[in-house]
Amino acid sequence: MDFRLTPEQETLKKEFEDFFAEEAKRAPEGWTGRTAAAADSDENWAYHRSVAEKLAQKGWLSLPWPKEYGGREHSYLEQLIFNEVRAYHGVPGVDNGPYIVAPSIIEHGSKELKQKWLPKMARAEITWCQGWSEPNAGSDLASLTTRAVEDGDDFVINGQKIWTTGAHRADHIFFLARTDPSAPKHKGITYFISEIDKPGITIRPLLFINRKRKYNEVFFDNFRVPKKNVVGQVNQGWYVTMAGINFERSTVGAIADLRREFRWLIEFCKGTNRNNRPLAKDPLIRSKLAQLAIEIDTVRQWAYYVSWLQSKGQNVPAESSVSKWFSSELAVRFANTAVEIMGLYGTLRQKSKYAMIQGKFEDLCQYSLGLTIAAGTTEIMKNIVARMKLKLPR
Amino acid sequence: MDLDFTETQDILKNTAREFMTRYYPKSLVRELEEDATGFREDIWKEAANLGWLGWIIPEEYGGVGGDFMDTIVLFEEMGRACFMLPFFSTVICTLPILNGGSEEQKREFLPKIAQGDLIFSLALTEPSATYEASGINVRAAADSNGYVLNGTKLFIHDAQVAHYFLCVTRTETDETKPENGVTLFIVDAKSPGIIISPLDTIADDKQNEVIFKDVRVPGECILGQLNQGFPLVKRLLDQAAIAKCAEMMGGADWVVENCLSYAVERVQYGKPIGSYGIIQSHLTEMWAETNIAKRFTYYAAWLVDQGLPCCKEVSMAKAWASDVYRRCTRMGVQIFGAIGTTREHDVGLYYRRARQAGLLFGDPDYHRERVAREMGL
Numbered sequence: 001m002d003f004r005l006t007p008e009q010e011t012l013k014k015e016f017e018d019f020f021a022e023e024a025k026r027a028p029e030g031w032t033g034r035t036a037a038a039a040d041s042d043e044n045w046a047y048h049r050s051v052a053e054k055l056a057q058k059g060w061l062s063l064p065w066p067k068e069y070g071g072r073e074h075s076y077l078e079q080l081i082f083n084e085v086r087a088y089h090g091v092p093g094v095d096n097g098p099y100i101v102a103p104s105i106i107e108h109g110s111k112e113l114k115q116k117w118l119p120k121m122a123r124a125e126i127t128w129c130q131g132w133s134e135p136n137a138g139s140d141l142a143s144l145t146t147r148a149v150e151d152g153d154d155f156v157i158n159g160q161k162i163w164t165t166g167a168h169r170a171d172h173i174f175f176l177a178r179t180d181p182s183a184p185k186h187k188g189i190t191y192f193i194s195e196i197d198k199p200g201i202t203i204r205p206l207l208f209i210n211r212k213r214k215y216n217e218v219f220f221d222n223f224r225v226p227k228k229n230v231v232g233q234v235n236q237g238w239y240v241t242m243a244g245i246n247f248e249r250s251t252v253g254a255i256a257d258l259r260r261e262f263r264w265l266i267e268f269c270k271g272t273n274r275n276n277r278p279l280a281k282d283p284l285i286r287s288k289l290a291q292l293a294i295e296i297d298t299v300r301q302w303a304y305y306v307s308w309l310q311s312k313g314q315n316v317p318a319e320s321s322v323s324k325w326f327s328s329e330l331a332v333r334f335a336n337t338a339v340e341i342m343g344l345y346g347t348l349r350q351k352s353k354y355a356m357i358q359g360k361f362e363d364l365c366q367y368s369l370g371l372t373i374a375a376g377t378t379e380i381m382k383n384i385v386a387r388m389k390l391k392l393p394r
Numbered sequence: 395m396d397l398d399f400t401e402t403q404d405i406l407k408n409t410a411r412e413f414m415t416r417y418y419p420k421s422l423v424r425e426l427e428e429d430a431t432g433f434r435e436d437i438w439k440e441a442a443n444l445g446w447l448g449w450i451i452p453e454e455y456g457g458v459g460g461d462f463m464d465t466i467v468l469f470e471e472m473g474r475a476c477f478m479l480p481f482f483s484t485v486i487c488t489l490p491i492l493n494g495g496s497e498e499q500k501r502e503f504l505p506k507i508a509q510g511d512l513i514f515s516l517a518l519t520e521p522s523a524t525y526e527a528s529g530i531n532v533r534a535a536a537d538s539n540g541y542v543l544n545g546t547k548l549f550i551h552d553a554q555v556a557h558y559f560l561c562v563t564r565t566e567t568d569e570t571k572p573e574n575g576v577t578l579f580i581v582d583a584k585s586p587g588i589i590i591s592p593l594d595t596i597a598d599d600k601q602n603e604v605i606f607k608d609v610r611v612p613g614e615c616i617l618g619q620l621n622q623g624f625p626l627v628k629r630l631l632d633q634a635a636i637a638k639c640a641e642m643m644g645g646a647d648w649v650v651e652n653c654l655s656y657a658v659e660r661v662q663y664g665k666p667i668g669s670y671g672i673i674q675s676h677l678t679e680m681w682a683e684t685n686i687a688k689r690f691t692y693y694a695a696w697l698v699d700q701g702l703p704c705c706k707e708v709s710m711a712k713a714w715a716s717d718v719y720r721r722c723t724r725m726g727v728q729i730f731g732a733i734g735t736t737r738e739h740d741v742g743l744y745y746r747r748a749r750q751a752g753l754l755f756g757d758p759d760y761h762r763e764r765v766a767r768e769m770g771l
Contacts, residue, residue: 001463001696002396077395266769280771283763290762293769294710298690305689308397322682379675386674390654390681393669 020089033090039166051093056124079248087253097121103244108232131161131175148177157220167216191237210366249320250303254327318389325381328371335364410471427598448508456505473644480552487514494618515556527572534563543606553602578617597750635755639691639715646684649726706768709761716752723748
C-alpha cells in the first residue's frame with residue numbers, strides 16, 4: 001500500500017489550496033462555510049455566484065467532464081482533491097449543474113441538449129434547483145405522482161415538488177414527472193430540464209428549522225416544457241438519474257467541512273478558560289475532542305478508499321453509502337457535542353452580543369439535521385448496504 | 395496512491411486462511427484454552443516452516459526479509475482464527491531486536507526465532523497496569539558481574555512457554571522524566587529466581603505474573619542503550635498496538651460473516667431474521683464500522699512501516715478498533731440470541747477476546763488522551 005499522492009496530484013492540490021484559501025477570505029459576514037447555505041441570504045448568494053464565475057473562468061466547473069465537452073477528464077482522485085480542498089475552505093461556487101445535471105446530459109442527452117446546456121453550465125451562466133422529492137415521495141422517490149402529459153411540442157406538467165433547496169434563487173429546474181401512470185413505477189418516469197421563470201409555476205418558502213429560507217415547495221399548474229428538454233428517453237428518467245459513473249462519490253467534502261469546523265472548536269477550547277483552566281485541559285473535554293478527531297479521520301480515510309475503489313473501475317453503492325451515512329451522522333453528533341462543550345454560550349444565535357465562534361455551532365446543530373435526511377436518509381443508506389453488499393433478504 | 399495489498403500479501407493471506415482452516419479448528423482453540431501451556435509444538439514448527447516467524451527478519455539473519463505491513467495480514471488471519479500460540483509475543487519482541495539489537499544479539503537470536511526454536515515473551519507491564527514509562531519499576535541494579543533484577547511483572551503473555559523474556563527495567567530513577575533510566579534486557583527464562591504463576595483471564599489468553607527475585611543477568615544482555623531503552627519500547631508499543639488492531643479486525647470479520655449467514659438461515663415468524671430491518675441495521679453497522687476501522691488500521695500500519703510520524707494515528711486506530719470490536723462482538727452475541735451466550739458457541743470466543751484485546755497496549759481512554767496530546771491540547 002501507498003497512501004501518498006503523486007507529485008502531480010500534490011501540485012494540483014496546491015493550486016486548489018491557493019485559490020480557495022484566497023476566496024475564503026472574501027466570505028460575507030455570517031457565512032458558515034456550508035455550501036448549501038448559499039441560498040440563505042442575498043449576501044451569501046452573491047458570494048456563491050461570484051466564486052462560480054471565477055471557477056468558470058478557470059475551467060474548474062467542468063473538471064470531470066469529457067474533453068469534447070470542455071472538461072479535463074479529471075480522475076476520481078483528482079476530483080476527490082478538488083472536492084476536499086474546496087469544502088475544507090468552506091467556499092461555495094458549485095451547484096447541482098456541473099455534478100448532477102451535466103452527467104445526465106452527457107450520458108443520456110441529445111446532441112442538441114449537450115450543445116445548448118453544457119457550455120452554459122461550464123460558464124456558470126445558469127443555476128439549478130432539483131425537483132425530485134414530493135410530499136408523498138421521499139425515500140420512495142419512484143412513487144412520485146407529478147404528471148407530465150404530451151401536448152403538441154410540449155409536455156404539460158401538473159403536481160407538486162417539495163424540499164426544493166434554492167428554488168427561490170435558481171433560474172433553472174431539473175425534475176422528474178410521471179409520463180406513464182400505467183407502467184411499473186420505475187418505468188413511467190421522465191427527466192426534464194427547464195427555465196423556471198415561466199407561467200404555471202409557484203414557489204413557496206418552507207422555512208428551515210433555523211428560520212432560514214433554504215427549502216421551497218414548488219407547484220406546477222399547467223407548466224409547459226418543450227419536448228426537446230427531455231433528458232434521455234421518455235419513461236426512462238429513473239435510469240437517467242443514475243448517471244454520473246465518472247464522478248467521485250466519496251462524500252469527502254462533507255468530512256472536509258467537519259475538519260474546518262473542528263479547527264474552530266479546538267481553538268475555542270484552547271482559548272477559553274473555565275474553572276481557572278483552559279477547556280482544553282479538562283480531561284472530559286479532551287476525551288470528547290479526541291473522539292471527534294478519531295471519527296473524523298477514520299471516515300476521511302474511508303472516503304479516500306471509496307475513491308480508490310472507483311479509480312479501479314468498481315461501482316461503489318454500498319461503500320459510498322457508508323461515507324454518506326457516517327459523515328452525516330457524525331456532523332449531527334459533532335454539532336451537538338460542540339454546543340455541549342461551549343455550554344450556555346453554545347446556544348446563542350449568530351448575531352447575539354455574547355455569541356461565541358459567531359454562533360456557528362448553534363446553526364450547525366440545526367443545519368446538520370438535513371444532512372442525515374437529504375440525498376438518501378441514513379436508513380436508506382443502511383438499506384443499500386444491507387441489500388447490495390450484505391445480500392440480506394427482503 | 396495504491397490501497398491494495400501487494401501480491402505477496404494476498405498470497406500470505408490465503409496461505410494463512412488455509413493453514414488455520416486445516417490446522418487450527420475451533421475445537422483446538424477450546425482445547426488450548428483449557429491447556430496450561432496453550433501451545434502445540436507441531437503447529438508452531440509448521441508456522442516457522444511457512445516463514446511466518448522470520449517474516450520481518452532480514453534474509454542475512456535467516457528470515458524472509460518482509461515488511462511489517464505484510465505481517466498485518468497474518469495478524470488479521472490469526473485474530474480471525476483465535477490463534478493462541480505465542481506468535482504475537484515473539485514477533486513484537488523481535489521488533490526491538492531488529493531496531494536496537496547489537497550485531498551479536500541479532501546473530502544469536504534472529505536465526506533461531508526464524509527457525510521456530512525460540513519463543514519470546516514481553517515482560518513490560520507491572521501491577522500498576524499502565525503502559526506509561528512511570529509504570530516501569532522492576533529494578534535492575536548493577537553489580538560486579540552484570541545486573542540483578544528484582545520486582546514483579548504482571549499481565550505477561552506466554553511466559554509459561556517462553557525461552558526468553560524481553561524485560562523492561564528501571565536502571566535509574568528520574569522523578570521528573572520517567573522515560574529516562576529505562577533499560578531493556580534479554581533474560582533467559584531458565585535463570586534462577588524467576589517465578590511464573592498463571593493468571594486466569596476472560597480470554598484464557600495465557601497471561602502470567604512473573605516475579606524476578608535476585609535474577610542475575612550479564613551486562614551483554616542489555617538490548618539497546620543503558621538507561622535509554624524507552625524509545626525502543628515506544629516504537630514497540632506503536633507496532634504492537636497496530637498488530638493488535640489487525641488481530642481485532644480479523645476477529646470482527648469472522649463475527650460479521652458468521653452473523654450474516656446465521657441471519658439468513660435463522661427463521662422466526664416465518665422469515666429469516668436477516669430480513670427484518672432492525673437486524674439489518676445492526677449488521678450494516680457492524681460491517682461498516684469494522685471496515686472503516688480496518689482501512690484506518692492499514693493507514694496507521696503504513697505510517698509505522700514508512701517510519702513516518704504516527705503516534706496520533708496509531709492511537710486513533712487502537713481507540714477506534716477497540717471500541718468497534720467490542721461493539722461488534724456484543725451485537726454478534728445479540729444476533730445469535732441465547733445460543734450466543736453459551737460456552738459452546740464460537741461467538742463467545744470472540745466476545746471474550748474483544749474484552750481483552752481492547753485493553754492491551756492501551757485502552758481507548760489511554761489512546762484518546764494520547765490523541766489529545768498529539769493535537770496540542
